[in-house]
Amino acid sequence: MSKDQGRVVVVPCSGIGKPSGSVSREAAYELCESLRPQNTELVALSKLVLGDAATHETVARTPCVAIDGCQQMCASKMVKKSGGTVIHAVAVLDAFRRHRELKAEGIAELNDAGRKLARVMAQEMADTVDAIASAEAAKGESHA
Amino acid sequence: MPEGLEMTAGKFTFRVPEDRLYTAEGIWVLSEVDRPSNRIRVGLTDYLQQHSGDVAFAFVKPSGARLSADETLAEVETIKTLLELPSPVAGTVVEVNPALNLTPEVINQDPYGEGWLATIEPTDWGADRAGLLGPREYLSHMQSQVQEELEKP
Numbered sequence: 001m002s003k004d005q006g007r008v009v010v011v012p013c014s015g016i017g018k019p020s021g022s023v024s025r026e027a028a029y030e031l032c033e034s035l036r037p038q039n040t041e042l043v044a045l046s047k048l049v050l051g052d053a054a055t056h057e058t059v060a061r062t063p064c065v066a067i068d069g070c071q072q073m074c075a076s077k078m079v080k081k082s083g084g085t086v087i088h089a090v091a092v093l094d095a096f097r098r099h100r101e102l103k104a105e106g107i108a109e110l111n112d113a114g115r116k117l118a119r120v121m122a123q124e125m126a127d128t129v130d131a132i133a134s135a136e137a138a139k140g141e142s143h144a
Numbered sequence: 145m146p147e148g149l150e151m152t153a154g155k156f157t158f159r160v161p162e163d164r165l166y167t168a169e170g171i172w173v174l175s176e177v178d179r180p181s182n183r184i185r186v187g188l189t190d191y192l193q194q195h196s197g198d199v200a201f202a203f204v205k206p207s208g209a210r211l212s213a214d215e216t217l218a219e220v221e222t223i224k225t226l227l228e229l230p231s232p233v234a235g236t237v238v239e240v241n242p243a244l245n246l247t248p249e250v251i252n253q254d255p256y257g258e259g260w261l262a263t264i265e266p267t268d269w270g271a272d273r274a275g276l277l278g279p280r281e282y283l284s285h286m287q288s289q290v291q292e293e294l295e296k297p
Contacts (some may be wrong), residue, residue, distance in 0.1 A: 020223050068225070071198050071252060088272075093198045093249075095221055100201070104223070 005140060006133035007039050008087065009062045010125075011079055012043070013069030014045040019104040019114055020069040020092040026110060026118035027090075028067055034128040039133050040065075048078040059084035063132060065125055068092070088128045095121045149283050153290045158191040161256050163272065166282035167232045170195075172256065175269070182287035183238055184269070187260040188229070191286050193252050195293075197224035202248040204240045204262050211235060211264070213272055213283055218261050220251065231264065239263045259291070 004048045012028035015021025032042040041062070047055040060083040066075040068091045093115055096102065104114030148161035160166075164174040170192030174185040204218040211217060217231035240262050243250050251259040253289070266272055277285060 018224075071249060093200055094225060097200050100221075128266075 006063060007041060008066065008129055008132055009041050009043050009059055009064045011043050011045055011048070011059070011064055011075045012067040013075050015069040017107055018069060019107060019110065022107055022110050023067040023104045023114050023118045024067040025123040026115060027038055030122035031125050034059045035122055036129045039129050045075055045078055051067040056082045063087035065128065065144050087132065088125070090121060090125060149279055151287055151290070153294065156194060158194065158286060160189070160279050160283045160286070162279045164235050165278060167276060168285055169230060171229060173231050173232045183263045183265050184233060185260050185263050186194035186217070186232060188251055188255050190255050193255045196227055197222040199248045199251045199261060202244040202251060202261070204244065205237050207237050207239055209237045211237065216257065232276060233264060233266040235264045235266040238265050
């Protein structure tokens with residue numbers, strides 16, 4: 001089994017100065033540092049934008065979860081432009097539509113609702129990461 | 145997209161079609177009263193929708209609702225803020241854009257077209273029309289608003 005098998009790359013929005021950008025990044029930190037550190041790798045969108053070769057290679061060979069802060073969908077677009085595959089895309093706006101009580105405010109420091117929205121999104125993505133890992137494991141067994 | 149005016153501030157461009165009137169709050173009013181329908185169509189300006197952010201929910205008073213001018217016609221909640229939009233005229237709501245239920249983001253995608261909010265049959269169009277801004281007046285008002293935003297610390 002390769003070291004990437006069952007792992008996903010997580011690419012959040014890099015929107016600075018907007019609460020939804022902060023929610024994207026908080027959700028990514030929660031997922032990659034707390035919930036599923038063993039199955040995820042956090043990639044900064046800026047590295048893709050700046051053309052970092054190693055990051056492009058990682059994105060190209062690993063399934064990606066994109067977290068988009070707004071309808072510009074920069075994270076999803078940059079993954080595709082970098083030759084990667086978005087296996088799952090989530091948007092802060094859609095999460096807010098499902099949890100209207102969690103209105104994110106603040107930029108340098110998110111309010112409680114914004115942090116909670118990020119945790120909710122991270123938990124939902126963790127389920128997706130688990131499903132990917134299970135599918136990869138099943139594929140590995142069938143090849144054994 | 146109808147012909148129009150526009151202004152650019154940094155990476156943002158705000159369009160102002162010349163075929164309609166405006167309120168200072170950022171609602172456009174397209175008159176259809178010269179047609180048999182005797183209605184006006186209303187929506188958010190490009191500046192208001194860009195300034196307010198991605199729309200998450202849009203609730204418009206239902207058809208049949210009677211409104212006085214400046215009474216709340218719609219509430220539009222974006223990722224950033226909650227807008228209470230006053231009716232630009234007194235009258236009766238005739239139709240609400242059905243697309244707003246499932247795809248309220250159409251307000252961001254096409255504010256002067258598919259993203260309209262409602263049609264209204266005005267009670268006294270002549271009187272209410274006099275209080276609305278022409279495209280150039282609205283452009284000038286919008287430029288002042290943009291300037292204020294830029295000067296904020």
